[in-house]
Amino acid sequence: MSSLEDLYREVILDHYRSPRNRGELASPPALRVEGFNPLCGDEIVVYLEVRDGVLVDIKLTGHGCSISQSSSSLMSAAVKGKPVSEVRGIIANFKQLMTGVEATLSDEKPAAPVDLRAMGELAALQGVVKFPVRIKCATLAWNTLTQGLDELD
């Protein structure tokens, strides 16, 4: 069962059972963005409030599997209160984590590995990479957040 425990780490189950930053923000002023994963029927709504280049508040609603729900909860905890530029960096790091250590051509320099320690609790989601159909579940919230930030730009 080792890989299963790799997928469902305690941190993930904790965020699934007690999700952080659940709820709504008045929109406007907050931006409301919806994400959808038809495979498992996951739905997510992200509320963003950006002031002076800082993501001052983020809230989430929706329903879905443990991976999508915990990933959105972990995301909200990781990005709340951070400058948008830093949030973009966290998103990029997370996306790289989800692509795994990809095989590179021998004469190419391998992509810099993600610094797992710097990722904090988010690193718990790395087990998802071994379950390709679940990567979409894990990235749903992140893609929705990216979409929202792009709209605000």
Added chain:
Amino acid sequence: MASGELVSSFDPRRVRADTPLLRRVINERSITYLDSASSSLPPRAVIEAMGRYYEMRHANVHRGVYQTANEATAVYEGARESVASFINAPGGANEIVFTKNATEAFNLLAKSWGAKNLKAGDVVLVSEMEHHANIVPWFQLRELNGIEVRFIPVNDDYRLDLTNIESLMENVKLVSLTSMSNVLGTINPIKDLAALAHRHGALFAVDAAQSIAHSPTDVTELDVDFFIFSAHKMLGPTGIGVFWTREAILDAMPPFLGGGGMISDVRTSGYTPATGPSKFEAGTPPIGEAAGLGAAVLYLEGLGMTNIVEHERHLTYDALTRLASEFDGRVRVIGPSDTHNRGGVISLDIAGVHPHDVAQVLDQFGVCVRPGHHCAKPLMRRFGLAATARASFGPYSLTRDTDVLIEALHHAVTMFG
């Protein structure tokens, strides 16, 4: 066969031994295949019939003069005969049209028969428990000519709510219903409803995708007008489905797809369609798949459909009983709780565990169940669910499969607390 005993003794372990895929080991456990409602596993007889066809007889059908072309035609037309006899088509093979799958057969029904015979204000009556294959083609026809699509509601006991059926029948020209729900397992009273439709001057179509491999079929006795199913849910291959209707109706239906094979003549000024099933089989048909379907029919007949019904009823009863008693109410079956008019499709809703997570945990035990909406979103909405995890039986299923399912479900329930 000399020994009558041999043919009549149905043994699921023999079926299991006949089915190569069931020898797979997944995550260090023997596979526990509980997804036959989605697609069933072919026995070696089916795989070999297809192999033999491609090794020895492959050629395009019809019009050929050489030996293998004649043999290919015989294989293809032979499958049509086998299917006709399997469902007891009153007019025989001339009433069997091969399609790509059940979905294409519904599109043939809506876009050929429906487009010709239904006009604005006419009603097609379906139900809330239909598969999208028996809903979307009707919505498409509605866009084209303004028919109404009306739904028979489903009761809280997971059966059709027939209380207002007489008033629902107003202006109905076609009733199109599933014989067995692919989510609930509910078996519908097709024969009674067909008689009712006929009393109201409507025709009756059956979505038999789920019942075809799990109950004996006799379209003459049922007295229905259209009958549709897919080979891959009856131990046959993917890529071929069946559309049956009475010869008189078939002859009056306009062609569906156009091209080679479906014409009797083409001039620069126009074309004359072929007659019989060919009219609806444009292009090179699925010949190898027909060989497989023919073999699947013979294999099922060898097992005996009533034996299969009995076997699956026992399995279903056992599974429903254990699911109801072992989980302190945390595991809810979305479907009838007894085996009366119910097949071996068991949809599960587990408090606090998303179906996708259920299926993921079960996969680690080598258990194949399907999470999702099962292409029945109106039904999911009716019961306020986004998805279920669905386990379903086939003739090769054993109580041992249920044992592993239950063991894995316990693991999932514990894991998610």
